[in-house]
Amino acid sequence: MYIYDQYDQKLVDERVEQYRDQTQRYLDGKISEEEFLPLRLQNGLYVQRLAPMLRVAVPYGLMSSTQVRKMAEISRKFDKGYVHFTTRQNIQLNWPLLKDVPDILAELASVQMHAIQTSGNCIRNTTTDQFAGVAADEIEDPRPWCEIIRQWSTIHPEFAFLPRKFKIAVCGSEEDRAAFLLHDIGIQLVKNDAGETGFHVFVGGGLGRTPVIASSIKPFLPKQHLLTYLDAVLRVYNRYGNRNNKYKARIKILVKAWTPDVFAERVEAEWAQILARDVDGVAQLTSGEVERVKTFFPLPDYQSVDEAAMDAALQAQASDNVAFSRWLERNVRNQKQPGYAAVTLSLKPAGVAPGDVTDRQLESIAGLADQFSNGELRTTHNQNIVIADVIKSQLFDFWQMAKADGLATPTIGTINDMICCPGGDYCSLANAKSIPVAEAIQRKFEDLDYVYDLGDLELNISGCMNACGHHHIGHIGILGVDKKGEEWYQIQLGGSANKNAALAKVLGPSLSRNDVVEGIEKLLDVYVENRLEGEAFLATYQRIGADKFKERVYAKDA
Amino acid sequence: MQKMLSHGAVAENNWTVLQMPVETIPQGNILLPLKYWLEHSAELDQQAGLVGVWLESDEEIEALADDVAQLPVIALNFPKFVDGRGFSSARLLRDRYDYQGEIRAIGNVIQDQLFMLQRCGFSQFCLADEVDLEAAAKSLNDFSDGYQTGADQAQPLFKRLR
Numbered sequence: 001m002y003i004y005d006q007y008d009q010k011l012v013d014e015r016v017e018q019y020r021d022q023t024q025r026y027l028d029g030k031i032s033e034e035e036f037l038p039l040r041l042q043n044g045l046y047v048q049r050l051a052p053m054l055r056v057a058v059p060y061g062l063m064s065s066t067q068v069r070k071m072a073e074i075s076r077k078f079d080k081g082y083v084h085f086t087t088r089q090n091i092q093l094n095w096p097l098l099k100d101v102p103d104i105l106a107e108l109a110s111v112q113m114h115a116i117q118t119s120g121n122c123i124r125n126t127t128t129d130q131f132a133g134v135a136a137d138e139i140e141d142p143r144p145w146c147e148i149i150r151q152w153s154t155i156h157p158e159f160a161f162l163p164r165k166f167k168i169a170v171c172g173s174e175e176d177r178a179a180f181l182l183h184d185i186g187i188q189l190v191k192n193d194a195g196e197t198g199f200h201v202f203v204g205g206g207l208g209r210t211p212v213i214a215s216s217i218k219p220f221l222p223k224q225h226l227l228t229y230l231d232a233v234l235r236v237y238n239r240y241g242n243r244n245n246k247y248k249a250r251i252k253i254l255v256k257a258w259t260p261d262v263f264a265e266r267v268e269a270e271w272a273q274i275l276a277r278d279v280d281g282v283a284q285l286t287s288g289e290v291e292r293v294k295t296f297f298p299l300p301d302y303q304s305v306d307e308a309a310m311d312a313a314l315q316a317q318a319s320d321n322v323a324f325s326r327w328l329e330r331n332v333r334n335q336k337q338p339g340y341a342a343v344t345l346s347l348k349p350a351g352v353a354p355g356d357v358t359d360r361q362l363e364s365i366a367g368l369a370d371q372f373s374n375g376e377l378r379t380t381h382n383q384n385i386v387i388a389d390v391i392k393s394q395l396f397d398f399w400q401m402a403k404a405d406g407l408a409t410p411t412i413g414t415i416n417d418m419i420c421c422p423g424g425d426y427c428s429l430a431n432a433k434s435i436p437v438a439e440a441i442q443r444k445f446e447d448l449d450y451v452y453d454l455g456d457l458e459l460n461i462s463g464c465m466n467a468c469g470h471h472h473i474g475h476i477g478i479l480g481v482d483k484k485g486e487e488w489y490q491i492q493l494g495g496s497a498n499k500n501a502a503l504a505k506v507l508g509p510s511l512s513r514n515d516v517v518e519g520i521e522k523l524l525d526v527y528v529e530n531r532l533e534g535e536a537f538l539a540t541y542q543r544i545g546a547d548k549f550k551e552r553v554y555a556k557d558a
Numbered sequence: 559m560q561k562m563l564s565h566g567a568v569a570e571n572n573w574t575v576l577q578m579p580v581e582t583i584p585q586g587n588i589l590l591p592l593k594y595w596l597e598h599s600a601e602l603d604q605q606a607g608l609v610g611v612w613l614e615s616d617e618e619i620e621a622l623a624d625d626v627a628q629l630p631v632i633a634l635n636f637p638k639f640v641d642g643r644g645f646s647s648a649r650l651l652r653d654r655y656d657y658q659g660e661i662r663a664i665g666n667v668i669q670d671q672l673f674m675l676q677r678c679g680f681s682q683f684c685l686a687d688e689v690d691l692e693a694a695a696k697s698l699n700d701f702s703d704g705y706q707t708g709a710d711q712a713q714p715l716f717k718r719l720r
Contacts, residue, residue, distance in 0.1 A: 007715060010702060018700045022670060035668055038640055121640065151705045151715075157677035158649055158708075161642025227714070231707075238646050239618075277653055282713045289716040 001062050001376055002147045002296040004112045011155065012109045015116055019043045020102035027099065042122055042160065044115025045101055049428040054093045054101060055118040056108060060128045060146035060170070061089035061379040065366035068377065070111045072362035078104050083362065085347055085355040087419055087470055088167070089127050089379040090118055094426060116154055121162045121249075123153035123234070127169045129177040130380040133297060134335040134342050134388045140189045140197055142172030144293040145226070148285065149187075152227050159234045163241035164249035166234070167206070179381060179497040181205045181214045182473060184251045185233060190220060198222050203233060203263065204255030207467035211503045212252040215260035217267060224284040225275075232271035236263070300374050300389050305339035310392040317396050326410040326448060327399050335388065341395060342388040343372075344380070345402060346409035346417065350442035353435045354420040355383035364405035372398050381470075382419055384412065415457045415524075416442050419470050423463030423480065424487070430463035432480025432487035437461055437516055444517050454524060457537045460495070473497040475538040476523060477504040478516065489516045493523070493549060494541050507546060508554050522552045561691055562662070563672075563683040566698055568691045571684060573631070575612060575664065589633050589664075592617050599625065612664060619647040619655075626657045631682075636665035645678045652679035652709035669694040673701055679709030 004012070019039070026036045044055040056071070071091060075083050078100050084092040096104060108114055117124055126149045128142045129135060149168060153159075159166075169180040172189040180186035186202035199221040205214030221229050242248045255263045278284070318325035331344045345365060348354045357365070369377045369387050372394055378386040385407075390398055402408040411417050418441065421427065423434030438461055445451050460474030464481075471477030477492035488510040495504030511519050524537075526549050531540045541549070560571040573587040580594045587607040590598075595611045602609055610631030611622065622632065632651060634644035644663065651657040662682040663675050672683060676698055685694055705715045 005720070007703060007719060011705075014701045018670075018697075031668075031670075035639065035670075039670055121642075155674075155701065155704060156706055157674040157704060158645045158706075159642070160674055161640050161645065161671075227706075235646050235649075239643055243641055243643075273654060278712070282717060283707045286717065289720065292716075292720060 016105045041120035044118040051095045056091045065369045065375045068366040072359040081359045130378040130386045136336040137174035142170040181501040204252040211472040217264035307338040330412045344412045345385040345407040349409045419460040421468035431482035434461045434463040615643040631660045633662040639666045648679040672697040677708035
């Protein structure tokens with residue numbers, strides 16, 4: 001993974017000292033509440049319902065075991081001994097004290113981590129595919145490009161006070177595992193006819209109150225122009241985005257108002273001016289810098305192995321052990337490198353808030369990454385953790401250790417692997433609780449044979465329309481709403497975050513907390529009754545439409 | 559006399575910022591609203607003091623494209639410090655129009671923005687009256703460098719140092 005040089009380290013250290021001074025001035029009453037707000041947000045600190053919350057950046061989801069151990073230590077020293085993995089691949093501490101945050105940031109800086117721009121109206125952490133570097137369908141490893149974007153966006157002097165938050169995702173593969181069309185800028189790595197790498201740039205995607213799928217504005221951007229073009233997009237947005245109404249301030253609203261074509265023209269015009277000014281091309285990316293960054297993402301030394309023999313041995317182990325076979329089926333994925341697998345550790349056991357892990361589990365995860373991989377792991381937007389480059393002959397040992405630590409729940413990609421925001425238990429924005437709904441669903445669907453029979457199914461829960469739980473792109477989405485002080489839940493169907501991204505549609509009137517689980521059961525019954533052989537929930541829904549689901553859920557009891 | 563930060567040091571601010579509608583023009587150095595400047599710049603020959611222009615955050619800097627050479631000061635107003643449009647306006651003034659005069663941040667500007675404002679081309683800062691300018695000035699150096707190009711730096715860090 002990327003290792004800081006002296007310049008990277010110095011910036012992060014200076015940021016810690018800047019924030020230490022800001023916190024002190026705030027505590028001394030020299031900075032008002034209003035002025036301190038964006039300063040602390042841009043250092044990751046929210047003030048939540050019960051306590052402050054600190055969001056730590058995990059750039060494009062990549063962490064070292066050293067960093068994971070540091071998070072465990074921080075959670076013990078400054079928090080309650082657990083952390084939360086978010087849908088944007090970051091990590092949240094739920095109970096730090098405001099006065100301790102500078103010390104926490106200093107601890108993070110000691111392992112090349114930070115919380116810079118994890119909140120606030122600025123450019124946030126860039127996200128990507130958790131299988132980067134090992135996915136069979138990859139065009140190119142997106143992580144070096146994410147790192148280049150990370151550096152460009154960090155303390156960008158022009159774009160720290162945007163109309164609203166700004167999220168960038170990079171997709172390097174055929175299948176989209178980064179939901180990149182649901183970001184303010186979605187960047188897809190592509191090759192032109194000459195085999196050169198470039199970028200297909202999309203803008204204006206996003207969830208939240210007004211979910212929109214991003215529009216293409218630049219089919220092929222040559223790679224050396226990545227940063228100048230991003231400057232142009234951000235400048236147009238910074239100047240013309242809506243600043244009067246925060247609900248209309250995201251770039252998607254501007255793109256919609258102008259139309260994508262006009263927005264693209266405005267960006268082209270701005271970009272042309274930037275290029276005209278830069279006659280010697282000094283602002284352009286150099287192949288030297290790109291190669292320098294790429295050297296930090298080497299492929300491990302893969303052994304040449306007899307994959308067929310390994311697979312046969314795995315089959316033998318699996319046939320003796322149904323629990324192991326379930327885990328292999330759901331949580332293990334082949335890599336493009338023969339004989340190696342990428343394992344997903346589930347952070348969704350029933351009874352635990354999705355994405356929450358204890359300090360001990362963090363240390364176990366770090367141990368697994370050291371023992372079975374190269375000491376690196378990846379966080380996922382589904383709130384799980386991936387350890388790649390595990391040699392298949394060690395999968396059984398891996399599984400036994402992961403299972404002992406409660407990290408081997410074999411439900412990846414099923415209804416029980418739901419995305420869920422912290423909801424009304426923690427978040428001051430939420431209209432309704434989401435974690436208890438997730439738990440009730442997991443409890444209801446404890447029969448793993450039934451869960452597997454339901455197959456691939458994404459169920460996403462948000463506690464309010466800000467959509468942190470990505471309900472718009474769940475095959476089944478659940479949205480918490482407030483009705484006269486009571487918590488109700490709207491059901492949406494048909495969302496998808498893949499390359500044929502689709503936004504879910506509301507099924508009908510919202511359900512009370514008591515009726516949600518039963519409603520989900522009815523939806524699943526309709527699916528099971530109507531599916532064709534091998535057809536997943538989303539495909540059945542797309543084929544038969546919403547009516548049958550609607551009739552069943554809202555049928556008056558006879 | 560009002561004070562401001564100018565090129566990193568505390569300096570006298572002997573400029574008057576005029577609001578629309580402009581009725582009488584005072585003696586001394588003045589900053590005119592953009593609208594007034596665009597309509598009346600030709601009539602200002604007898605003005606004894608220096609004349610600059612100030613822009614509201616929603617006014618486009620392009621309006622001054624032909625005038626920058628004759629303006630010793632262009633001020634950009636921040637109605638709220640979180641309104642970041644002035645950052646882009648300053649960069650355009652420096653990068654696109656080669657503006658060599660002073661770019662002054664006025665309105666609701668805070669100490670913690672100084673480093674970034676300076677990188678975007680601002681040279682003068684009018685902070686709130688109660689701010690200790692000497693103490694605030696150190697925030698101009700909150701960071702020793704930046705990754706990106708800026709009005710102060712045509713080359714990104716990787717090109718200069720790596």
